[in-house]
Amino acid sequence: xxxxxxxxxxVDEGQSSLKxxxxxxxxxxxxxxxxxxxxxxxxxFMFDFS
Numbered sequence: 001x002x003x004x005x006x007x008x009x010x011v012d013e014g015q016s017s018l019k020x021x022x023x024x025x026x027x028x029x030x031x032x033x034x035x036x037x038x039x040x041x042x043x044x045f046m047f048d049f050s
Contacts (some may be wrong), residue, residue: 002004002016002026002027002028003011004024004028004029004034005027005038005045006029006035006037006038006045007030007032007034009030011028011029011030013026013028016028016030018030018031018032018034018035019035020035020038020039020042022042
């Protein structure tokens with residue numbers, strides 16, 4: 001499971017069609033509002049991918 005960086009919800013990567021790419025990695029979202037917020041300012045949601 002991935003974690004939506006905007007709201008912190010768990011997201012099933014296999015079921016979600018909402019994703020963006022940051023630093024060459026896919027970032028998944030629970031809803032279009034979270035994706036839009038992330039896409040408007042990705043630096044605001046910097047997090048550790050490790």
